[in-house]
Amino acid sequence: MSILVDKSTKVVCQGITGTQATFHIQRSLDYGTHVVSGVTPGKGGSMHLGLPVFNTVAEAVKETGANASVMFVPAPYVKGAAREAVEAELDLMVCIADGVPIKDMLEIKAMLKGSKTKLIGPNTPGIITPGEARLGIFPENIHHRGKIGIISRSSTLTYEAVIETNRVGLGQSTVIGLGDDMIIGMDFVETLKYFHEDPETEAVIVLGRLGGTFEEDGARFYKSLEHKKPVIGFVAGDAVPFGHKMGYAGDIITKGRISAQDKKDAMLDAGITVVNNINHIHRELEKIFQCCENCCRL
Amino acid sequence: MNIHEYQAKKILNRYGITIPKGGIAYTPNEAKRVASKISFRGPWMLKAQIQSGARNRGYFLEEKAGKKGGIRQIKSRREIVRNAEQMLGATLVTLQTGPKGKQVSRIYVEAFNKVKKIFYAGLVVDRMKSAVTLLIAETKDQDISDIAVSTPEQILKIELPLNDGVEPKQIQQVLEFVGLSPRSAKSLETLINGMHQAFLDYDATMIEINPVGVLANGALIALDAKISFDDNALYRHKDIKVLQDDYEADDRELQAAKYKFGYSEFDGSIGCIVNGDGLAMAVMDVLRAKGYGAACYLNVKGGVDKDKIASGIKIIMTNPRVEGILINILGGFLRCNLVAEGIVAAASEVGLNVPLVVHFEGTNKDDAKDILIHSKLPIIIADEMDEAADKLIKAIEESD
Numbered sequence: 137m138s139i140l141v142d143k144s145t146k147v148v149c150q151g152i153t154g155t156q157a158t159f160h161i162q163r164s165l166d167y168g169t170h171v172v173s174g175v176t177p178g179k180g181g182s183m184h185l186g187l188p189v190f191n192t193v194a195e196a197v198k199e200t201g202a203n204a205s206v207m208f209v210p211a212p213y214v215k216g217a218a219r220e221a222v223e224a225e226l227d228l229m230v231c232i233a234d235g236v237p238i239k240d241m242l243e244i245k246a247m248l249k250g251s252k253t254k255l256i257g258p259n260t261p262g263i264i265t266p267g268e269a270r271l272g273i274f275p276e277n278i279h280h281r282g283k284i285g286i287i288s289r290s291s292t293l294t295y296e297a298v299i300e301t302n303r304v305g306l307g308q309s310t311v312i313g314l315g316d317d318m319i320i321g322m323d324f325v326e327t328l329k330y331f332h333e334d335p336e337t338e339a340v341i342v343l344g345r346l347g348g349t350f351e352e353d354g355a356r357f358y359k360s361l362e363h364k365k366p367v368i369g370f371v372a373g374d375a376v377p378f379g380h381k382m383g384y385a386g387d388i389i390t391k392g393r394i395s396a397q398d399k400k401d402a403m404l405d406a407g408i409t410v411v412n413n414i415n416h417i418h419r420e421l422e423k424i425f426q427c428c429e430n431c432c433r434l
Numbered sequence: 435m436n437i438h439e440y441q442a443k444k445i446l447n448r449y450g451i452t453i454p455k456g457g458i459a460y461t462p463n464e465a466k467r468v469a470s471k472i473s474f475r476g477p478w479m480l481k482a483q484i485q486s487g488a489r490n491r492g493y494f495l496e497e498k499a500g501k502k503g504g505i506r507q508i509k510s511r512r513e514i515v516r517n518a519e520q521m522l523g524a525t526l527v528t529l530q531t532g533p534k535g536k537q538v539s540r541i542y543v544e545a546f547n548k549v550k551k552i553f554y555a556g557l558v559v560d561r562m563k564s565a566v567t568l569l570i571a572e573t574k575d576q577d578i579s580d581i582a583v584s585t586p587e588q589i590l591k592i593e594l595p596l597n598d599g600v601e602p603k604q605i606q607q608v609l610e611f612v613g614l615s616p617r618s619a620k621s622l623e624t625l626i627n628g629m630h631q632a633f634l635d636y637d638a639t640m641i642e643i644n645p646v647g648v649l650a651n652g653a654l655i656a657l658d659a660k661i662s663f664d665d666n667a668l669y670r671h672k673d674i675k676v677l678q679d680d681y682e683a684d685d686r687e688l689q690a691a692k693y694k695f696g697y698s699e700f701d702g703s704i705g706c707i708v709n710g711d712g713l714a715m716a717v718m719d720v721l722r723a724k725g726y727g728a729a730c731y732l733n734v735k736g737g738v739d740k741d742k743i744a745s746g747i748k749i750i751m752t753n754p755r756v757e758g759i760l761i762n763i764l765g766g767f768l769r770c771n772l773v774a775e776g777i778v779a780a781a782s783e784v785g786l787n788v789p790l791v792v793h794f795e796g797t798n799k800d801d802a803k804d805i806l807i808h809s810k811l812p813i814i815i816a817d818e819m820d821e822a823a824d825k826l827i828k829a830i831e832e833s834d
Contacts, residue, residue: 156767211666232767234735237667238559239637242596245564261766273736273766275796290712292764295796296819316711318561345712348561372715375722377700385579385662386558386640389569390591393583396719412723414716415820 138265138310139285139330139337140228140254141204145269147171148193148202148226150209150217153184156232156273157208161185164206164270172200175220193220204228206262206271211235214258218244222253230271231257234316241319248321255321260313261291274311282307284421285331287324288343289314289350290372293414297341297370300417306425309337318347318384324354332365339366339424341417342408344399346373347384349391351399359406368420369403369410371396435663436485437677440542442659445636446643449628452621452655456544458483462518468543469514477546478514480506482521484528484536485679487644487660488577492528495535499524504538507546514543529577547655549647553612554578555625556642557594557633565593566633568600568626570608578644596634600626617652625654636674637667686730689749693742695734697749702727704826705756705788707746709734709768717762720823729755736767743776748784758789758830762819765796774802778809786812789829793822 149161152174162185165171173188173196180191190196193205205226209217211233221229236258248255256263262272266279275295284301288294291313301308312327314320324342331337344351351371358367373396387394400410409420443453456479457468469478482489482504489504499520506521508514518541527535556569556578570590571581581588590611592604605623608614614622629641640662647657668675690697696711704721706728708714714731721728730753732746750756763773777792791814794802806813814829816822 160767212669235666237637237670238639238664239634239667242559242564242566246596275766278796288712290710290716291766292708292710292713293716295764295766296716299795299818318559319564343712345715350562353562372712372719374715375718375727376715384559384561384639387561388579389556389558389582389589390560390567391562391582392586393579396715413720413820415818 137334137336138268139327139334140310140312141263141265141269141271143168143170143268145170145204146200146202147269147271148196148200148205149174150193150205150207150221151213152176152187152189152208153179154208158185160208160273163276167270167276168267169269169271172202193224193226197224197226202226204230204271206230206232208232211237215240215244218255219247222247222251225251226253228254228256230260230262231255231315231321232260232262232272234259236317238318241317245319254326256312257315257317257321259291259317260315261294263310263312265310266308272313278302279311280307283309283336283338285309285334285337285340286311286343287314287327287331287340288312289316289345290343291316293343293372296414297343297417300415301341301421303418304421304425306421309334314350323350325357328354328358328367332361332363337365339368339421342367342369343414344369344371346371346376346394346396347387349394352402355402355406355408358408364407366424367408368417369400369408370414370417371399371403371410435665435668435674435678437661437663437674438483438485438679439481439659440483441677442661443656445632445661446628446656446659449632450624451628452653453659454479454544454547454655454657456542459518459541459543460522460539462515462522465518465541465543466511466514469511472543472545476509476511478508479544479546480508480514480517480521481542481544482526482538483540483542484526484531484538486528486530486536488528488530489526492526492531494521495525495527504528547647547649547657549649549655549657551648552645552657554642554644555629555646556640556644557629557638558640560593563593566596566630568592568594568604568608568630570611572612573644594630600630614648615652618648618654621652621654625656632661636661636671637664638662639664686749686753690732690746693745695732695746697730697732699730699753700728701755702729703755703757703830705729705750705753705759706731707734707750707759707761707763708732709736709763713762713764717760717819717823720819721760724823724827726823726827729753729757734768734773740772740775740779743773744780744783747777747780751780751784756788758826759791760822760826761790761792762822763794765794765798769798770794770796770802771798771805774805777813778805778811781809781811781813789814789826789833791816791822791826791829793817793819
């Protein structure tokens with residue numbers, strides 16, 4: 137088992153004929169991902185990477201039965217692409233692009249309300265279930281099938297967490313990048329819920345960062361769970377001076393002053409194990425599973 | 435992206451919001467001419483145009499600029515010339531500019547308006563609710579972010595609809611909260627609807643009118659205005675993009691922006707190159723735990739080529755604070771080998787005068803390491819983030 141994607145997931149790629157899409161979809165195909173078709177408006181009827189290309193997501197769904205989309209469309213076209221995916225009632229869409237305008241994201245979030253489609257991203261490496269499906273840009277060679285779920289708000293830090301699980305031979309059930317942007321689709325609450333329902337996942341790593349209250353919300357949800365799986369948390373941003381432009385000024389006015397430490401405190405209060413150094417995650421995993429760096433290598 | 439007060443007021447005025455009569459001046463004589471055009475007799479307001487709040491409580495670095503702040507009430511025409519002379523070209527430091535301050539290149543001259551009450555009105559995006567949110571408060575000379583921290587219940591927060599106008603009952607709510615008389619209702623409706631529409635039309639990330647003044651007849655007037663725009667949406671607002679004031683931004687920041695890189699400066703000594711904001715924060719945290727700080731970080735994001743990376747590295751090298759460089763790249767979209775080629779290109783071109791440590795992970799990391807090793811440059815390679823920081827600190831301390 138895994139969450140959200142596995143080898144039965146039928147993937148359509150929106151924007152398949154672009155350079156990055158071509159590079160990464162080929163890698164996903166080689167990885168064994170069940171990519172069934174692509175969409176590029178105006179290029180319907182052609183073939184790309186051995187897959188049929190359609191003008192619209194609706195056609196791709198009708199002809200190839202796709203139920204999830206990975207979007208490689210540039211930021212200005214994300215809103216239109218998202219609308220197509222929602223209207224075609226896909227289960228999942230994964231948006232890789234960075235730089236999607238905030239107003240477009242507000243409109244996308246409004247579209248998602250009441251629809252069956254879940255959004256991962258934008259500005260995310262995507263989602264990967266090792267050995268089964270890669271929807272995104274993950275460096276697939278670092279992933280190993282295993283029992284740890286990983287949820288991250290920082291694209292690149294995700295890879296560090298993956299390597300930490302490998303160090304103690306535990307591997308990953310599913311890895312999700314929630315996205316680095318101000319407005320994102322799925323959050324810690326939703327994904328923690330999925331991981332708690334997945335029998336293969338035995339522990340979860342959550343990687344948070346300064347900005348918003350996603351970590352606090354996730355911690356509050358975790359605290360409310362009756363049956364908790366062990367969760368290890370990390371929050372980046374201790375060294376960022378308060379009020380630095382790295383953050384959004386609107387956050388202060390709407391939510392007050394929130395530091396990385398506040399987020400860690402919320403996690404601790406909920407019973408989450410917090411590490412201050414991301415390269416110490418494997419030590420906590422060791423404690424939980426009583427393995428060691430050399431005794432249970434993959 | 436930010437714009438100046440006078441530009442923000444002009445935009446808001448197009449949405450029906452009342453602003454004081456005023457004009458912009460680049461010289462003292464121009465300031466006098468503008469003042470005469472506004473009214474025969476004073477007082478007038480002279481307002482230094484830098485893109486920062488808290489200008490009133492700021493101070494000038496130069497003695498010639500006098501002891502007063504960047505917002506001055508002036509009674510006579512002669513005083514206008516004298517004060518404009520003082521402020522133009524001088525450097526204004528406020529709570530928001532940092533100790534370096536910002537140079538005043540132009541002054542906004544305005545009619546002085548007597549008001550009987552003032553309050554704060556702001557629009558921001560509440561990211562947790564994915565909603566444009568109206569904020570109203572009686573600030574009484576306090577900073578809005580201070581109130582948000584100490585007494586958040588003093589701020590009225592209202593979620594505004596994304597596709598419709600503001601609801602009448604929301605206007606009523608504001609009217610009661612501020613304690614305005616019913617004769618201000620019409621003007622308040624114009625103000626809130628104007629801010630809301632401008633926010634959506636222009637892809638703003640924040641609009642602040644601080645303060646809104648209540649005139650004797652109950653009408654509302656925007657005494658100050660600030661608008662920030664979403665950089666990612668500027669492509670559809672060419673009329674806003676041309677307002678970008680390069681004068682305001684840091685040199686290295688501008689250079690980095692040319693390559694679509696993120697760049698920020700701090701007061702430490704290590705230059706960091708990363709891909710991703712979260713990673714930047716994590717690297718800074720690791721350094722701080724070891725007693726070191728970042729001088730700056732460059733976020734090269736994804737999909738870059740060798741030449742762009744080389745240019746980025748050169749930007750970091752021109753920062754005089756930098757005593758060592760830490761490159762932390764976790765390749766996904768971005769391929770590590772391209773970064774390695776960029777490092778070699780930059781180092782061979784401008785030379786390596788400070789220690790440089792590199793940690794690669796992910797896509798094509800082995801190729802990348804090979805490139806660095808074959809370059810025969812004195813580049814230190816590390817296998818994890820923590821180790822990279824240790825190796826760099828050791829190299830810096832040894833070179834001292």
